[in-house]
Every structure is written in structure tokens, then in C-alpha cells.
Amino acid sequence: MQNVAIADQIDELHDPQTFITKYIWSQDHKVIAIQYGLTAIFVGLIALALSGLMRLQLGFPDAFDFINPSDYLQFVTMHGMIMVIYLLTALLLGGFGNYLIPLMIGARDMVFPFLNMLSYWFYLVSVIVLLTSFFVPGGPTGAGWTLYPPQAILPGTPGYDWGIILMLVSLAIFIVAFTMGGLNYVTTVLQARTHGMTLMRMPLTIWGIFTATVLGLLAFPALLVSAIMMMLDKTLGTSFFMPALVSLGENLDYSGGSPILFQHLFWFFGHPEVYIVALPAFGMVSDVLATHARKSIFGYRMMVWAIVVIGGLSFFVWAHHMYVSGMDPAFGFFFATTTLIIAVPTAIKVYNWVLTLWKGNIQLTVPMLFAIGFIFTFTHGGLTGLFLGNVTIDLPLSDTYFVVAHFHMVMGVSPIMVLFAAIYHWYPLLTGKMFDERLGKIHFWFTFLGTYAIYLPMHYLGFLGVPRRYFAMGSMDFIPDSAQTLNQSITISALIVGFSQLIFLYNVFVSLRNGKPAGHNPWGATSLEWQTPDVPPRHGNWGPKLPQVYRWAYDYGVPGAKEDFIPQNHPVTDSERTAGEHDA
Amino acid sequence: MTIETDTSTTYTDPGVDGMVSDWSSDRQTFDLPWGKLMMWIFLLSDTFIFSVFLTGYMNVRLSQTATWPNTSEVFALEIAGTHLPLILIAIMTFVLITSSGTMAMAVNFAYNGDRRKTAILMGATALLGASFVGMQAFEWTKLIGEGVRPWGNPMGSPQFGAAFFMITGFHGLHVTAGVIYLSIVARKVARGDYEKKGYAIVEITGLYWHFVDLVWVFIFAFFYLW
Amino acid sequence: MSETSGQQHPVGVYLKVWILLFVLSTFSYMVDFFHLEGYLRWTLILIFMFLKAGFIIAIFMHVAWERLALKYVLFVPLSAIAILILLMAIEGDYTFLTRETFFDQ
Ligand code: HEM
Numbered sequence: 003m004q005n006v007a008i009a010d011q012i013d014e015l016h017d018p019q020t021f022i023t024k025y026i027w028s029q030d031h032k033v034i035a036i037q038y039g040l041t042a043i044f045v046g047l048i049a050l051a052l053s054g055l056m057r058l059q060l061g062f063p064d065a066f067d068f069i070n071p072s073d074y075l076q077f078v079t080m081h082g083m084i085m086v087i088y089l090l091t092a093l094l095l096g097g098f099g100n101y102l103i104p105l106m107i108g109a110r111d112m113v114f115p116f117l118n119m120l121s122y123w124f125y126l127v128s129v130i131v132l133l134t135s136f137f138v139p140g141g142p143t144g145a146g147w148t149l150y151p152p153q154a155i156l157p158g159t160p161g162y163d164w165g166i167i168l169m170l171v172s173l174a175i176f177i178v179a180f181t182m183g184g185l186n187y188v189t190t191v192l193q194a195r196t197h198g199m200t201l202m203r204m205p206l207t208i209w210g211i212f213t214a215t216v217l218g219l220l221a222f223p224a225l226l227v228s229a230i231m232m233m234l235d236k237t238l239g240t241s242f243f244m245p246a247l248v249s250l251g252e253n254l255d256y257s258g259g260s261p262i263l264f265q266h267l268f269w270f271f272g273h274p275e276v277y278i279v280a281l282p283a284f285g286m287v288s289d290v291l292a293t294h295a296r297k298s299i300f301g302y303r304m305m306v307w308a309i310v311v312i313g314g315l316s317f318f319v320w321a322h323h324m325y326v327s328g329m330d331p332a333f334g335f336f337f338a339t340t341t342l343i344i345a346v347p348t349a350i351k352v353y354n355w356v357l358t359l360w361k362g363n364i365q366l367t368v369p370m371l372f373a374i375g376f377i378f379t380f381t382h383g384g385l386t387g388l389f390l391g392n393v394t395i396d397l398p399l400s401d402t403y404f405v406v407a408h409f410h411m412v413m414g415v416s417p418i419m420v421l422f423a424a425i426y427h428w429y430p431l432l433t434g435k436m437f438d439e440r441l442g443k444i445h446f447w448f449t450f451l452g453t454y455a456i457y458l459p460m461h462y463l464g465f466l467g468v469p470r471r472y473f474a475m476g477s478m479d480f481i482p483d484s485a486q487t488l489n490q491s492i493t494i495s496a497l498i499v500g501f502s503q504l505i506f507l508y509n510v511f512v513s514l515r516n517g518k519p520a521g522h523n524p525w526g527a528t529s530l531e532w533q534t535p536d537v538p539p540r541h542g543n544w545g546p547k548l549p550q551v552y553r554w555a556y557d558y559g560v561p562g563a564k565e566d567f568i569p570q571n572h573p574v575t576d577s578e579r580t581a582g583e584h585d586a
Numbered sequence: 587m588t589i590e591t592d593t594s595t596t597y598t599d600p601g602v603d604g605m606v607s608d609w610s611s612d613r614q615t616f617d618l619p620w621g622k623l624m625m626w627i628f629l630l631s632d633t634f635i636f637s638v639f640l641t642g643y644m645n646v647r648l649s650q651t652a653t654w655p656n657t658s659e660v661f662a663l664e665i666a667g668t669h670l671p672l673i674l675i676a677i678m679t680f681v682l683i684t685s686s687g688t689m690a691m692a693v694n695f696a697y698n699g700d701r702r703k704t705a706i707l708m709g710a711t712a713l714l715g716a717s718f719v720g721m722q723a724f725e726w727t728k729l730i731g732e733g734v735r736p737w738g739n740p741m742g743s744p745q746f747g748a749a750f751f752m753i754t755g756f757h758g759l760h761v762t763a764g765v766i767y768l769s770i771v772a773r774k775v776a777r778g779d780y781e782k783k784g785y786a787i788v789e790i791t792g793l794y795w796h797f798v799d800l801v802w803v804f805i806f807a808f809f810y811l812w
Numbered sequence: 813m814s815e816t817s818g819q820q821h822p823v824g825v826y827l828k829v830w831i832l833l834f835v836l837s838t839f840s841y842m843v844d845f846f847h848l849e850g851y852l853r854w855t856l857i858l859i860f861m862f863l864k865a866g867f868i869i870a871i872f873m874h875v876a877w878e879r880l881a882l883k884y885v886l887f888v889p890l891s892a893i894a895i896l897i898l899l900m901a902i903e904g905d906y907t908f909l910t911r912e913t914f915f916d917q
């Protein structure tokens with residue numbers, strides 16, 4: 003049992019001395035988390051700006067002649083890829099995973115801090131490579147975030163030369179970074195928990211992050227391999243994904259490859275990826291809801307199993323993205339079935355969130371508002387997912403704005419809602435300061451209502467048949483003129499939502515200085531990260547002695563307790579014990 | 587929900603009961619050093635990488651209308667006047683298996699505290715690995731000389747060269763990385779760097795090395811014998 | 813980790829497995845050497861392959877002596893790969909058939 007003991011020895015950690023070792027080449031998981039977080043938010047803002055440009059074009063075609071059709075494709079692609087990979091995956095796992103795992107399970111740090119640091123630096127390199135592609139000849143790739151060959155690497159698609167190469171290289175580096183971080187997260191959760199911290203006492207946040215990381219470690223290989231194969235097709239002229247074809251009137255040298263294979267491999271990664279961003283969000287929102295409703299989470303065990311089952315099943319549903327691809331038609335039945343099965347544990351989670359609120363002592367704090375907002379947006383996005391999971395309903399809706407609306411609700415807006423909830427919730431711990439409550443509420447209402455103003459009409463546009471990834475609709479008979487009015491209103495809403503994020507940035511940065519001191523545990527939360535001796539926690543987290551855990555993370559509103567919550571590191575009292583016997 | 591239990595596991599219960607008690611323990615789930623568990627999880631992830639490579643190869647090969655070259659002949663050699671199909675590949679297979687054997691022995695000696703033998707056996711493993719890479723380089727040169735390229739070849743389907751260079755190349759990179767890894771660890775073992783920390787590192791290195799051998803078993807069956 | 817919990821086993825086991833791996837490799841080479849074809853070829857190749865892989869994993873990588881918990885961690889995820897392989901085999905055949913039907917090369 004000696005390897006457990008390492009976690010107890012504080013002298014194993016070398017306290018960093020200089021500014022550089024403390025904030026730049028830092029091996030402290032909290033600093034790495036913040037580095038990850040700031041970088042991710044920075045690229046996220048770029049992606050947001052790109053979406054603004056796209057919306058300008060869609061709302062007011064012809065008004066902005068600096069946006070031409072190939073620019074538009076590049077914006078779509080970079081927006082989608084950055085949002086999914088470089089913002090959400092990095093912020094949820096690299097940012098929140100890094101910050102919360104050691105603190106919530108009572109460890110001093112990740113098990114391999116040096117590797118953890120490398121992970122961030124590789125991530126930074128991948129971001130730099132990605133952004134470089136804006137400045138190379140031809141610009142970034144415009145192949146769509148799905149990067150489907152043959153078009154991704156053939157003339158006619160913007161960025162078919164440098165752009166796509168840099169994109170693939172950047173993804174490969176990102177995967178290396180993720181693997182280094184992910185191995186750390188998984189091993190830390192499995193092997194470095196504190197005394198009394200069993201898996202079934204871990205907060206759901208950790209369960210979500212842990213399962214998502216496992217998914218990442220098993221799903222990213224498919225993306226890596228398809229990136230390598232596409233790279234060979236592009237640079238060496240192999241034909242893995244390239245059939246014999248004629249492009250721009252020219253017979254190409256490719257022959258015999260299978261484009262469908264790429265789609266399968268991409269979605270073998272891509273669908274689990276959806277859950278890589280969803281599961282951490284599921285976990286964090288559960289904790290925010292319980293804390294701010296002052297009530298234990300409803301059905302903890304069911305919640306844990308739902309996370310694990312969703313994670314497992316997510317590897318068996320991938321081809322529901324390919325109903326119109328020309329794959330073996332028999333697959334439709336298989337994948338529609340598995341897709342509808344995965345809806346069951348997902349629905350269980352939604353019921354349990356709602357039941358957690360039921361008769362709770364709900365505090366409408368800013369994190370809570372965002373968490374409740376998430377329940378709405380996620381339910382909406384989930385319901386349209388049921389439409390798209392069925393082959394016959396998907397066929398007419400595929401590649402329309404209905405799909406755009408669906409995935410933005412379910413994997414765009416929903417995780418973002420949770421990210422805001424989480425940032426507001428843990429801000430006092432990270433900084434020791436409170437943010438401005440009023441500004442936070444304004445930010446919430448703009449974001450939440452704005453989301454609906456943007457995406458609800460898109461469902462309708464999708465029913466009309468408006469195709470996605472189109473620069474302009476032109477004059478198509480089946481699209482009434484009023485669709486354009488709708489598009490304008492969507493654009494205006496999107497711009498308002500975009501700019502309202504400035505309120506958030508202002509709040510976060512100004513409160514660093516002007517915020518009220520938060521003190522210990524301002525929300526009255528039970529989980530360990532709020533029980534550190536210092537706020538914000540210092541290097542090594544726990545002072546001389548690791549905490550001892552006696553209970554689960556959801557003892558809110560315990561009858562007979564002094565306060566309305568009991569932290570995880572408080573021993574079980576006699577009165578509780580007798581009460582427990584009565585229950586049994 | 588507040589029942590106090592002493593949950594530290596002893597890792598002695600067998601079977602499913604034991605699995606349940608392992609998973610419900612506090613502090614750690616597995617009775618393994620951190621590095622070893624991490625290596626196992628990495629290898630699982632790497633298994634997915636190689637599986638996807640091989641699956642991709644299988645898919646393009648199955649969908650071929652062009653003929654696939656006969657590997658048995660492509661990889662044949664004339665040795666002392668006799669024509670031996672696949673002989674180089676067979677030798678490479680034996681070399682890799684031998685190296686797995688020396689590696690396994692190295693782990694054994696490491697836990698027995700015999701530093702010298704451990705280092706020597708690891709060195710031997712690395713040498714065998716290096717000679718494997720050497721033979722692979724020879725094979726590549728030979729094929730390139732016969733006009734096989736990643737984008738095409740005179741014998742038939744262009745995917746043959748593509749899959750060949752990609753899969754053996756990626757495996758070869760793993761072997762090369764393994765040789766470097768082995769050499770570093772062997773040197774440190776010889777110097778006595780692990781006297782305090784213990785010799786789990788040798789076992790961890792061994793896991794990686796056996797994995798590389800394991801992958802070759804599948805490549806041999808699916809690429810060369812199909 | 814106490815010293816005894818490292819994986820230590822009698823040398824004899826390793827030597828036997830080592831020899832066995834040589835023999836199995838020779839067998840699979842023989843399958844090709846004697847030009848066995850069809851189902852016989854594939855049955856033999858797969859049997860030898862899985863036996864070799866099994867021995868490497870079980871003995872050299874010590875999985876036979878690991879706890880059941882670890883075995884599950886290592887093998888359950890492979891079900892995803894199994895499905896991928898199965899479906900990609902079906903898909904490959906389907907692509908082949910459509911090519912045969914719609915293009916004549
Ligand atoms: C205010 C916020 C956002 C706005 C206004 C917005 C707007 C858009 C627009 C206009 C498109 C292109 C539709 C088309 O032409 O097909 C798009 C595509 C996309 N967006 Fe967003 N988006 C936002 C946030 C997000 C977030 C948070 C995510 C994270 C998952 C996301 C992921 C994607 C993806 C994956 C695509 C598809 C890219 C492609 O087709 O290749 N978006 N978005």
C-alpha cells in the first residue's frame with residue numbers, strides 16, 4: 003500500500019519559488035487548469051466572432067462584400083471545430099477536470115504533474131497551429147468541421163492545401179495533449195482518492211469528468227487514425243478515402259478508396275465526442291442544482307449508472323449521422339435502435355434533475371439560473387434528437403437548419419450554460435472573491451432568452467428545407483420570402499447575445515479586484531473542494547494532513563443538523579446514526 | 587447515506603466478489619503502482635489506434651475491385667538458391683518473440699533484485715528490437731526497389747502499398763520508441779537509480795514491449811497471411 | 813506498493829510459453845508455406861493468432877495473475893472495437909457489391 007502513502011507526503015511536492023515556476027512552467031493542477039481555461043476562452047471568443055460574421059452574412063446577404071462564399075465556408079468550419087474541440091473539450095476537461103479532480107477527491111495534485119504540465123503546452127501548440135492556418139496561402143480549411151474527404155483535400159474547397167494540413171496536424175497535437183492529460187485524470191480518480199473517498203461518494207462532477215475522459219481516450223484514436231490517413235491521401239497521394247474521380251474536369255490519380263470509411267471512422271470518434279462535452283456538463287450541473295436547491299441529488303446511484311451507461315452506449319450509435327451517406331441501408335435499423343436506447347438513461351437524468359428541484363429550498367443565484375436554463379435547453383435539444391435518430395424522419399431533415407438548431411441546443415448551448423453555471427459557482431473558490439450578482443443575472447437573461455430567439459426559429463427554417471452550410475439561400479421556390487425576415491431577426495439576436503458576453507467578461511475581470519471577499523464556502527457546499535484550509539487553495543491543497551471523508555457529497559437539509567448541510571469531511575454524529583437505524 | 591464503513595480493501599477476495607470490493611474501496615481501486623495502471627490505460631487507448639488502422643485496412647481491402655497482390659510472393663526471398671515465401675517476415679516474427687522472452691526474464695530478475703542481469707536482458711531486448719527495425723528497413727527498401735509506392739504499385743491495388751507502409755510504419759515507430767525507452771531504463775537500472783523506488787518500472791516497460799509484440803501478431807495474421 | 817506485490821513467477825512458465833510461441837508462429841508460417849486455402853486457412857490462422865495473443869497477454873503481460881477488476885477494464889471496451897470491425901466488414905462487402913453493380917472495371 004506504499005503508493006497510496008505518496009499522496010500523504012507533502013514533502014513530495016516542491017513548492018515553486020519563482021514567478022516562472024509558479025505561473026508559467028507550473029506543475030500545480032490549479033495553475034494548469036487556469037492556463038487551459040484562459041486559452042480555451044480566448045479561442046472560444048474567436049469562434050464566437052466567426053459565428054457573428056456568418057450571421058451577418060445570413061441576415062443581410064449582399065450587405066457585407068468582405069464576406070465571400072469561400073470565407074463563409076471557412077468561418078463555418080473553424081467556428082464548429084473550435085467550439086467543439088478547442089473550447090468545450092479543453093475547457094471542460096483540461097480546465098475544470100484539472101481544477102476539480104484533485105480538490106474534489108482529496109488529492110494533493112494529479113498523479114503525474116509533469117505530464118500534466120506538458121499536456122497544457124501541447125494544447126497551446128495545437129491552438130497556435132490551428133490559428134496559423136488563418137494566415138497561410140488559401141486560408142483555413144472550409145471543409146466543414148466533419149472534414150469529409152474527398153472534398154476536404156481537393157481544389158474547389160477553400161483551404162484544401164495548407165488549411166487542411168494544418169488542421170490535421172493541429173488535431174493530432176491536440177490528441178497527444180489530451181492523452182497526456184486524460185491518462186492523468188483517469189489514474190488520479192482511480193488511485194489517488196483520500197481516506198474514506200469511495201467511488202460512490204464522489205460528487206457527480208467527478209463521475210462526469212472521469213467517464214468523459216475515458217471516452218476521450220478511446221474515441222480520439224479513431225480521429226487520430228483518420229487524420230493520419232487523410233494526411234497521407236493529401237500529401238503522399240495514397241487512396242484510403244479517395245475513389246477514382248474527376249475534379250474540375252480533370253481525371254485524378256486516386257482510385258479505389260472509400261469515402262464512407264472516413265465517415266464511419268470520424269463518427270466513431272464524433273458521437274462519443276458529443277458525450278465528452280455533455281457528461282462533464284451533466285455532472286457539474288447536478289452538483290450546482292443540489293447545492294443551490296439545498297437538497298440531496300435525486301437518485302445518486304441512478305445518476306452514476308446513467309453516466310456510465312450513456313458513456314458505454316455512445317460507442318454504438320455513431321452511424322445515426324450517416325443515414326443519407328449511402329452506407330449499407332441495413333445499418334439504419336441497428337443505429338436507430340441503439341440511438342433510441344441511449345435516450346432512456348438520458349431521460350432518467352433529466353427527470354432526476356427536475357426531481358432534485360422538487361420541493362427544494364431553491365436559491366435563485368446566478369449559477370442556479372444557468373443550471374435551470376440548462377435543463378430547458380437540454381430537454382429541447384434532446385427531444386429534437388429523437389426526431390433525427392429515426393431514419394425516416396431524418397431523411398428530409400438531414401443537412402437542414404433543423405439539424406443546426408438541434409445540435410446547438412444539445413451540445414452547443416447546453417454545455418455552455420453549464421460552463422457559465424460552473425464558472426459562477428466556483429469563481430469564489432478560484433479567486434477568493436464574489437462576482438457581481440446583478441451583472442450575472444443580466445448576463446443570464448440575455449444569454450438564455452437570446453438562445454431561444456436564435457435557435458427556435460431555426461427549427462422552423464429547417465422544416466422549410468433551408469440547407470445548412472449555405473452562404474446564401476438564393477431564390478428557391480420552397481423557401482418563402484419571410485424566411486429572410488426570420489434570418490434577420492436571428493442575426494440581430496445572435497449579435498445581442500454575442501455582445502452580452504462582454505458583461506460576463508467585465509464581471510469576471512472587474513470582480514477580481516472589486517469583488518467582496520468570498521470567505522470559506524459561500525454557497526454552503528458539502529464537497530471537499532470547499533473545505534480547504536485556504537481560499538483559494540494553495541499548492542498541495544490540504545495543508546499538512548489530507549482530509550478524511552465520512553459521507554457522500556449531498557447531505558443538504560439534514561434534519562437535526564446544525565446548519566442545512568454537512569460537509570463530506572464531517573464525522574457521522576450519534577443522532578444521525580440513530581436516525582439511520584429508524585429509516586432502516 | 588452516512589453509514590460509516592471501513593472500506594480499505596485487502597485485494598484477496600477472488601472473482602466477482604473481489605471485483606466488487608476492489609471497486610468499492612476508498613483511496614485506490616487497483617492494487618497497482620500509478621505508473622503501471624497508467625501504462626495499461628495508455629495501452630488500451632493504443633489498442634484502439636491499431637484496431638482502427640487494421641479495420642480501415644480491412645474495409646478498403648474488402649471494397650477493392652482491383653486485385654490484391656499475393657503477399658506470400660511479394661515478401662518471398664531467394665536464400666541459397668531456394669525460393670522461400672514470407673521468410674523475412676517469419677524471421678522478424680521470431681526476433682520479436684525472442685525479444686519478448688528476454689523482456690519477460692528481465693522483469694523476473696528485476697524483482698529478484700539482480701540488477702546486472704536485468705540490465706543485460708533489457709539491453710538484449712533493445713538490440714533485438716533494433717534488428718527488427720533493421721529488417722523492416724530492408725523490407726521497405728526491397729519493396730520500394732520493386733516499384734511499390736504508397737500511391738501505387740505494379741502488382742495491383744494501390745491500397746496495398748498504402749496500407750503496407752502505413753501499418754508497418756506505425757508499428758515500426760512503436761518499436762523504435764520502445765528501443766529508446768528500453769535503453770534509457772536499462773541504463774538507469776544498471777546505475778542503480780531504482781534501488782529506492784523499486785523495480786515496477788521494469789515491469790511497466792515490459793508491458794509496453796509485449797504490447798508491441800502483440801500488435802505484430804495481428805499484423806502478421808491480417809496483413810501478411812491474408 | 814510492497815515489494816512482494818510485483819509480478820513474480822517461476823522462470824519455467826516463461827520458458828514454456830516462449831517455446832510455445834515459437835511453435836505457434838512456425839505453425840502459422842506453415843499455413844502459408846503449404847498454401848492452405850479457404851476456410852481451413854482462415855480457421856487455422858485465427859486459432860494460432862488468438863492463441864499467441866492470449867499467451868502474450870496472459871503470461872508475459874501477467875494478466876492471468878491480475879485481479880478480475882483489471883481484466884474487465886481491459887477487455888470490456890474492446891466490445892466497441894468488435895462492433896466496429898463487424899460493421900466495417902459488412903460495409904466493405906456492401907461497397908464492393910455496389911461497385912460491381914454500378915461500375916465495370
Ligand atoms: C451565439 C452562439 C453561436 C452562434 C450564433 C452560432 C452560429 C452558427 C452558425 C451560423 C453556423 C453555421 C450554420 C451553417 O451555415 O450551416 C454554426 C455552425 C456550427 N456551430 Fe455554432 N453558433 C454558436 C455557438 C456554438 C457553440 C457553443 C457550439 C459548440 C458545440 C457550436 C457548434 C457548431 C458546429 C459544430 C457547427 C457546424 C459546423 C459545420 O457545419 O461544419 N456553435 N453555428
Ligand SMILES: [Cu+2]
Nearest residue numbers: 273276320323
Ligand atoms: Cu451522434
